[in-house]
Amino acid sequence: MSLFDDKVKKQLQEALKPMVNNVNLALFTQTLECNTCRDTHLFLGEISELSDKLTLTVWNFQTDKDKAEQYGVDKIPAIVVLDSENRDHGIKFYGLPGGYEINSFIRIILEMSGLKEQLPDDLMKRIQGIKKDIHIQVFISLTCPYCPDAVSTAHRLALESEHIKADMVESSTFVPLAIKFNVSSVPKTVINGTQEFVGTNPLGKVLDFIEKV
Amino acid sequence: MEFNLSLSAVATDHRAVPMDKNKVYDVIIAGGGPAAMTAAVYCMRKGVAAGFVTVDIGGQVGETSGIENYLGFNYIEGSQLVEKFAGQMKQFEIGLSEGYAVTEIKDGREKEVVLENGDRYRAKSIILATGNRWRKLNVPGETELTGRGVAYCAICDAPLFAGKKVAVVGGGNTGIESAIDLAKIAEKVTVIQILDRLTADKVLIDAMQQFNNMEVLLLHEVKEIQGDKTVHAVVVKDTVSGGEKSLDVQGIFISIGLMPNTDMVKGVVELNGFGEIVVDCSCKTSAPGIFAAGDVTSVPYKQIIIAAGEGAKAALSACDYILKE
Numbered sequence: 133m134s135l136f137d138d139k140v141k142k143q144l145q146e147a148l149k150p151m152v153n154n155v156n157l158a159l160f161t162q163t164l165e166c167n168t169c170r171d172t173h174l175f176l177g178e179i180s181e182l183s184d185k186l187t188l189t190v191w192n193f194q195t196d197k198d199k200a201e202q203y204g205v206d207k208i209p210a211i212v213v214l215d216s217e218n219r220d221h222g223i224k225f226y227g228l229p230g231g232y233e234i235n236s237f238i239r240i241i242l243e244m245s246g247l248k249e250q251l252p253d254d255l256m257k258r259i260q261g262i263k264k265d266i267h268i269q270v271f272i273s274l275t276c277p278y279c280p281d282a283v284s285t286a287h288r289l290a291l292e293s294e295h296i297k298a299d300m301v302e303s304s305t306f307v308p309l310a311i312k313f314n315v316s317s318v319p320k321t322v323i324n325g326t327q328e329f330v331g332t333n334p335l336g337k338v339l340d341f342i343e344k345v
Numbered sequence: 346m347e348f349n350l351s352l353s354a355v356a357t358d359h360r361a362v363p364m365d366k367n368k369v370y371d372v373i374i375a376g377g378g379p380a381a382m383t384a385a386v387y388c389m390r391k392g393v394a395a396g397f398v399t400v401d402i403g404g405q406v407g408e409t410s411g412i413e414n415y416l417g418f419n420y421i422e423g424s425q426l427v428e429k430f431a432g433q434m435k436q437f438e439i440g441l442s443e444g445y446a447v448t449e450i451k452d453g454r455e456k457e458v459v460l461e462n463g464d465r466y467r468a469k470s471i472i473l474a475t476g477n478r479w480r481k482l483n484v485p486g487e488t489e490l491t492g493r494g495v496a497y498c499a500i501c502d503a504p505l506f507a508g509k510k511v512a513v514v515g516g517g518n519t520g521i522e523s524a525i526d527l528a529k530i531a532e533k534v535t536v537i538q539i540l541d542r543l544t545a546d547k548v549l550i551d552a553m554q555q556f557n558n559m560e561v562l563l564l565h566e567v568k569e570i571q572g573d574k575t576v577h578a579v580v581v582k583d584t585v586s587g588g589e590k591s592l593d594v595q596g597i598f599i600s601i602g603l604m605p606n607t608d609m610v611k612g613v614v615e616l617n618g619f620g621e622i623v624v625d626c627s628c629k630t631s632a633p634g635i636f637a638a639g640d641v642t643s644v645p646y647k648q649i650i651i652a653a654g655e656g657a658k659a660a661l662s663a664c665d666y667i668l669k670e
């Protein structure tokens with residue numbers, strides 16, 4: 133049985149059409165003791181069929197330890213979004229980006245492919261000014277209509293800066309992590325484990341938080 | 346599994362520019378919901394110099410799942426409608442500041458808009474379209490524990506309360522919808538209603554009956570929310586007997602309606618008893634050159650299509666004002 137019905141399939145196909153360059157999706161998974169890995173694998177299998185510019189690489193979290201280490205993957209299921217040269221920009225989805233989160237997933241695929249909205253010069257300057265290593269975690273739920281905005285903003289920052297990494301974390305898939313950061317409203321953004329905010333903020337305001345780290 | 350795709354395309358043709366401190370705008374629009382965005386499109390098409398200052402783009406529409414009463418769409422996701430509105434607005438070279446609230450409006454022949462980060466922008470006229478926000482209980486613990494168990498968006502946050510005990514404050518449509526969403530996964534849901542009955546539509550009240558993990562406390566009010574890192578308990582008072590008791594819950598969803606965002610214009614324009622900006626039928630406020638539109642105004646019926654229509658009207662009135670000045 134497939135995850136996408138015909139209507140969703142068509143919509144996704146249409147949404148992926150403007151892709152410029154190839155994008156490679158790397159999945160980290162395993163067969164046992166991972167409830168959502170199978171569905172995530174199915175999801176990526178189906179989505180990568182919908183554009184000839186999308187490819188899928190599957191790694192086993194246990195046997196391909198060196199790869200997991202290379203990409204900094206510490207839990208599964210994990211999706212790492214790589215560019216056409218298979219370069220890593222620190223952009224990950226931990227958990228299946230279904231529900232509303234499909235929007236942030238498609239958005240970063242398009243942006244990674246080279247189709248992106250120009251950022252104003254002042255913001256680009258601030259992003260280039262970041263020299264510390266920054267790790268953004270955005271906790272979401274799949275039923276939250278505005279969570280994709282928070283995820284997309286974090287991912288865009290990661291795409292523009294080699295010092296920034298950004299993860300989407302699906303809160304019900306990674307319960308202990310969500311509890312660790314007291315996540316009880318989403319989207320909740322945690323930066324380097326110290327700065328945090330609940331809700332969506334435009335890119336400039338997220339930079340305010342990053343600059344405080 | 347559901348996939349709520351709404352992304353139409355990544356817009357690469359946006360022409361909006363950052364706000365300019367040295368410029369005197371013809372009109373500055375405060376807010377980012379349907380009223381403000383419609384006003385922006387009307388102003389830009391009229392060829393006046395417009396600026397747009399808002400906390401976010403989308404307003405309440407961005408928090409709405411499905412919309413079935415905005416003409417032209419049988420059904421559309423809130424986020425999808427926001428993209429369409431925003432795309433249409435950003436095709437113009439409009440001044441844009443996103444992320445910071447307007448905290449003060451200075452009236453005069455030349456008006457000034459002050460933002461929370463200290464930025465100031467000048468204009469000949471202003472359109473206020475700052476909409477509504479969730480009404481707060483104003484009880485101890487609420488502000489401190491927001492995002493730590495105190496929540497306002499049940500569809501967003503319900504999954505985080507799987508197997509937990511939660512309270513929902515408010516017996517209207519939003520409250521009961523929230524309670525139903527939560528009852529599907531929470532261990533127990535207690536609805537706290539200050540009135541002697543629920544005011545939600547009958548279909549919703551009927552839908553509640555299928556859950557045996559729901560309890561309704563009528564004629565009760567919340568006195569305090571307790572917790573440290575997260576919510577532990579809610580103290581409620583029986584408004585008849587006066588007796589208080591503590592409910593052991595890990596979350597509390599507050600659905601007691603909305604209130605207008607008018608803090609920045611208190612004393613500048615006339616407000617009514619609900620704190621809404623009083624406008625006439627052409628969206629004029631009590632201050633010449635200051636117009637208002639949408640949920641923030643005294644206009645009855647808070648709906649997207651109404652806010653959008655009012656936004657158009659406010660823009661045309663403002664353009665008229667600029668011409669005559």
Ligand SMILES: Cc1cc2nc3c(=O)[nH]c(=O)nc-3n(C[C@H](O)[C@H](O)[C@H](O)COP(=O)(O)OP(=O)(O)OC[C@H]3O[C@@H](n4cnc5c(N)ncnc54)[C@H](O)[C@@H]3O)c2cc1C
Nearest residue numbers: 376377378379380401404405447476477639640647648649
């Ligand atoms: C859950 C929910 C479901 C709904 N469903 C429907 C529906 O199905 N159909 C329908 O027609 N209506 C619906 N509504 C009502 C509808 O969303 C509102 O009537 C409409 O959004 C009002 O538009 P607005 O532009 O006046 O204000 P809002 O949408 O409230 O927008 C206000 C804007 O102002 C900004 N702002 C606030 N304060 C400041 C400040 N100090 N400085 C700068 N900017 C500020 C905000 O960030 C926001 O962008 C729903 C509302 C909710 C909450």
